[in-house]
Amino acid sequence: MIFKNNISIKKYNSFKVDHKIKKFYRIQSKEEMIKVKKSISKNEKIIILGGGSNILFTKNFNGSILYNNILGKEIIKETKKNIYIKFGAGENWDKSVEFCVKNKWYGIENLSLIPGSVGAAPIQNIGAYGTEIKDYIYEVSGINLSNGKSQIYENKLCNFSYRNSIFKRKLKNIFFITHVTIKLSKSKKLNLSYNEVKKYFRNKKSNEITIDNVRKKIIEIRESKLPDPKKLGNCGSFFKNPLVDFYFFNNLKNKYPDIIAFKNSNGIKISAAWLIEKCGWKGYKKDNIGVYKNHALVLVNYGSNNGKKIFKLSEKIKESVNEKFNIILENEVNIF
Numbered sequence: 640m641i642f643k644n645n646i647s648i649k650k651y652n653s654f655k656v657d658h659k660i661k662k663f664y665r666i667q668s669k670e671e672m673i674k675v676k677k678s679i680s681k682n683e684k685i686i687i688l689g690g691g692s693n694i695l696f697t698k699n700f701n702g703s704i705l706y707n708n709i710l711g712k713e714i715i716k717e718t719k720k721n722i723y724i725k726f727g728a729g730e731n732w733d734k735s736v737e738f739c740v741k742n743k744w745y746g747i748e749n750l751s752l753i754p755g756s757v758g759a760a761p762i763q764n765i766g767a768y769g770t771e772i773k774d775y776i777y778e779v780s781g782i783n784l785s786n787g788k789s790q791i792y793e794n795k796l797c798n799f800s801y802r803n804s805i806f807k808r809k810l811k812n813i814f815f816i817t818h819v820t821i822k823l824s825k826s827k828k829l830n831l832s833y834n835e836v837k838k839y840f841r842n843k844k845s846n847e848i849t850i851d852n853v854r855k856k857i858i859e860i861r862e863s864k865l866p867d868p869k870k871l872g873n874c875g876s877f878f879k880n881p882l883v884d885f886y887f888f889n890n891l892k893n894k895y896p897d898i899i900a901f902k903n904s905n906g907i908k909i910s911a912a913w914l915i916e917k918c919g920w921k922g923y924k925k926d927n928i929g930v931y932k933n934h935a936l937v938l939v940n941y942g943s944n945n946g947k948k949i950f951k952l953s954e955k956i957k958e959s960v961n962e963k964f965n966i967i968l969e970n971e972v973n974i975f
């Protein structure tokens with residue numbers, strides 16, 4: 640375990656904002672976490688941190704950051720059809736996807752290039768290009784910081800839904816995830832349902848429709864649309880796509896025939912990027928912060944150290960979307 644006092648959070652968050660942290664623990668094993676837990680006082684505030692690619696710091700933090708750096712991977716079970724891989728929560732997500740793709744284990748290739756750690760993947764049930772991690776999580780292991788006990792959540796106890804889980808709600812900063820076990824298919828099963836992916840593979844020969852080529856295509860699409868956080872501070876989508884009922888949607892569709900939306904079993908999900916763009920925010924830039932020129936859902940930091948400014952911009956965007964469309968956007972990014 641490595642401990643630091645009064646450090647800057649700048650290199651630990653992909654927005655690249657600069658706020659001060661009182662105590663910082665780099666946790667490298669489950670046992671270390673149990674030990675650290677015993678030394679932290681009951682009333683101390685805690686933030687669990689992975690890659691910092693889905694969290695916006697808006698102020699200094701007077702408590703303890705528990706930075707997850709638990710590494711390792713292990714095949715814990717194999718059947719004729721499936722393989723079960725247990726990853727340390729501090730492993731890099733995309734490197735783990737790459738490892739599975741190289742081994743021809745099918746399921747998570749559409750989640751290529753999502754920044755961050757394996758341990759954060761179940762938190763908001765990461766999803767992209769028609770795939771959600773909830774369909775591949777076997778179990779999530781960790782320590783409940785309220786009593787210091789080890790616990791395992793099987794998939795059905797994780798309460799996964801769109802960009803949500805029990806870990807993002809009830810157990811936020813309480814359950815420290817140490818390992819995630821993923822169940823993948825050993826036989827070829829590719830998800831080409833996303834339009835751009837479908838179009839690309841439509842006329843390809845069957846020997847070209849491979850897991851490696853799907854990963855390559857996903858990476859190509861992502862790189863053409865999203866800013867690289869190493870070059871431009873951001874946290875990907877700042878807001879969730881709002882879910883509305885059919886009646887509400889039809890009224891909007893009559894007024895705005897070009898509206899972008901997707902049907903889902905609970906109603907209609909409207910593209911938050913479309914709503915924000917229609918309010919004129921796409922490409923906005925002022926005081927070193929702004930809205931990405933190629934994607935209105937992504938707020939970007941051109942060099943500000945102050946996360947509060949980004950938060951205030953997000954609130955202004957929400958207000959204007961609410962005024963124009965009567966829709967309240969919900970943050971996808973965790974705000975501190």
Ligand SMILES: Cc1cc2nc3c(=O)[nH]c(=O)nc-3n(C[C@H](O)[C@H](O)[C@H](O)COP(=O)(O)OP(=O)(O)OC[C@H]3O[C@@H](n4cnc5c(N)ncnc54)[C@H](O)[C@@H]3O)c2cc1C
Nearest residue numbers: 687689690691692693755756758759765766767816874875
């Ligand atoms: C360019 C870009 C593109 C993105 N694209 C996508 C996308 O397509 N789909 C998508 O779903 N997300 C996307 N994201 C968001 C982000 O990458 C994911 O949410 C990712 O899972 C966050 O991982 P992290 O390790 O950086 O988490 P952090 O930002 O460190 O933490 C996120 C939340 O999880 C909690 N947490 C982290 N680790 C643990 C742990 N071990 N135990 C308990 N709690 C923990 C934190 O307390 C925090 O609340 C994108 C982000 C960027 C910058």
